Amino acid sequence: MDVTMILAVIVAVAVGAVLAVLVLRGRGRDDRPEAEAATAALAGRLAQMADSQAAVQAQLAERLQTQERALTKAIEERLAEFATRIDRRLNESAQQNHSTLSDLRERLAVIDRAQKNITELSTQVVGLQDILANKQARGAFGEIQLRDIVESILPPSTYAFQATLGNNRRADCLLRLPNPPGAIVIDSKFPLESYQALRGARDEAAQAVARRAFAAAVRKHIQDIATRYIVPGETAESALMFLPSEAVYAELHANFRDVVEEAFRARVWIVSPTTLMATLNTVRAILKDVRMREQAGVIQSEVQKLLKDVTRLDERAGKLQRHFEQASEDVRQIRISTEKVTKRGERIIDLQLEEHETTAAGSLVAPDAARLTTE
Numbered sequence: 001m002d003v004t005m006i007l008a009v010i011v012a013v014a015v016g017a018v019l020a021v022l023v024l025r026g027r028g029r030d031d032r033p034e035a036e037a038a039t040a041a042l043a044g045r046l047a048q049m050a051d052s053q054a055a056v057q058a059q060l061a062e063r064l065q066t067q068e069r070a071l072t073k074a075i076e077e078r079l080a081e082f083a084t085r086i087d088r089r090l091n092e093s094a095q096q097n098h099s100t101l102s103d104l105r106e107r108l109a110v111i112d113r114a115q116k117n118i119t120e121l122s123t124q125v126v127g128l129q130d131i132l133a134n135k136q137a138r139g140a141f142g143e144i145q146l147r148d149i150v151e152s153i154l155p156p157s158t159y160a161f162q163a164t165l166g167n168n169r170r171a172d173c174l175l176r177l178p179n180p181p182g183a184i185v186i187d188s189k190f191p192l193e194s195y196q197a198l199r200g201a202r203d204e205a206a207q208a209v210a211r212r213a214f215a216a217a218v219r220k221h222i223q224d225i226a227t228r229y230i231v232p233g234e235t236a237e238s239a240l241m242f243l244p245s246e247a248v249y250a251e252l253h254a255n256f257r258d259v260v261e262e263a264f265r266a267r268v269w270i271v272s273p274t275t276l277m278a279t280l281n282t283v284r285a286i287l288k289d290v291r292m293r294e295q296a297g298v299i300q301s302e303v304q305k306l307l308k309d310v311t312r313l314d315e316r317a318g319k320l321q322r323h324f325e326q327a328s329e330d331v332r333q334i335r336i337s338t339e340k341v342t343k344r345g346e347r348i349i350d351l352q353l354e355e356h357e358t359t360a361a362g363s364l365v366a367p368d369a370a371r372l373t374t375e
Contacts, residue, residue, distance in 0.1 A: 142188035142244040143172050149273060150186075153280040158287055165235070169228045172242075174235075175283060178290045181236040185229035186276075188242045191217040195248050211255075218252060218259050226266040238267035240279070246272050 143161075150159050150173055163174035165185075173186040194217040198210035221241060229239045241263070243249045249272035253260055263270050271279055 142190045142242065145244045145273065146173055146186060146188050146242050146276075149276055150280065153277065154284055154287075158283075165229070165231055167228070167231055171229055177236070177283065177286070181238070183234065184236045184239060185225075186240040186242050186271075187225050187229055188244065189221040189225075190244055191221065191248065192245075193217075195245075195251065198251070214251075215256055215259050218256070219262065222259075222263045222266055222268045222270075225268050230267065238269060240276070241268050241270050242276055243270060243272050246274065248272075249275075 147161060150161075154175075158176050160174045160176065161172065163171050165171060165174075171185040172188050175184045175186065177184060191214065194210065194214040198207070198214045201207040201210045225239050225241050229235065230237065243252070249270065252270065260270065269279075
């Protein structure tokens with residue numbers, strides 16, 4: 001309820017009470033002058049109260065306006081601050097979203113490239129499977145891998161690919177080594193079908209059959225190399241069987257020791273890409289040592305010539321030293337002669353001075369001349 005309404009109600013109640021009192025008094029006795037005076041006083045009082053009420057109401061209205069302005073200002077400031085915060089939060093959120101989207105795009109690009117690489121790798125794996133499925137293509141694959149390894153380690157003059165031997169057999173690679181041991185043949189073999197059958201066997205019976213087939217395939221390769229590529233008088237007493245797969249090589253040495261020992265007895269050394277690299281590095285060291293031995297005679301001849309040159313140089317240095325000594329002696333003799341000449345000149349000068357100073361020149365010249373003659 002408004003304060004003005006409250007004051008109006010109070011004033012109305014007070015006026016009603018005064019009027020009621022006056023009426024009751026008028027009924028009891030007839031004092032109109034006093035009633036009028038009281039009414040006038042009450043009217044004055046009411047006027048004062050009305051003025052006071054108006055002043056209070058004005059002050060209250062002004063205070064309310066001031067509070068309203070302050071409240072409005074505070075609300076506007078809070079709203080501006082809130083709007084600034086919201087704007088800043090929105091900008092930060094937009095930047096974070098932009099950064100997140102950029103990172104997401106980059107990761108999607110990386111994933112896309114990885115997917116492309118996986119697709120290409122899958123295509124290459126399928127192509128490799130197609131190559132390995134064909135025996136001729138598989139043989140070419142092994143020969144290419146053998147060629148890459150040999151060419152990356154040895155100089156071109158020490159090997160030959162598809163070289164024909166004296167028995168009309170063509171070797172995948174022939175290493176030209178000096179005697180001993182002589183030329184060594186490297187032949188590439190890849191028993192892939194039997195190995196895949198061995199890896200795909202599920203029960204013991206199938207594994208036993210696959211093991212026998214794998215061992216038989218490797219033994220056949222060993223016998224073929226031993227009979228075809230070990231030629232007495234032309235090649236070394238051993239040959240190398242190159243397995244292009246490390247997995248096949250590991251399986252053979254892990255579970256088929258008897259086959260490996262049979263290869264040792266046949267002088268067929270089984271190598272994988274890794275062990276072939278080590279073997280070829282050893283061969284390169286042997287070739288380097290052989291070249292050094294071949295050049296040893298040339299080195300000795302050059303050293304002998306160098307010693308002759310040094311001896312000749314020493315002789316010439318001795319002759320030059322003798323020339324220097326003779327020249328030094330000649331210089332010493334010349335110095336002696338120059339000293340004698342200098343001394344004689346000094347004596348002659350002394351004699352001339354004596355002739356000017358002495359009054360009896362005739363008596364002095366004869367002895368001096370005799371002395372000069374004797375000297």
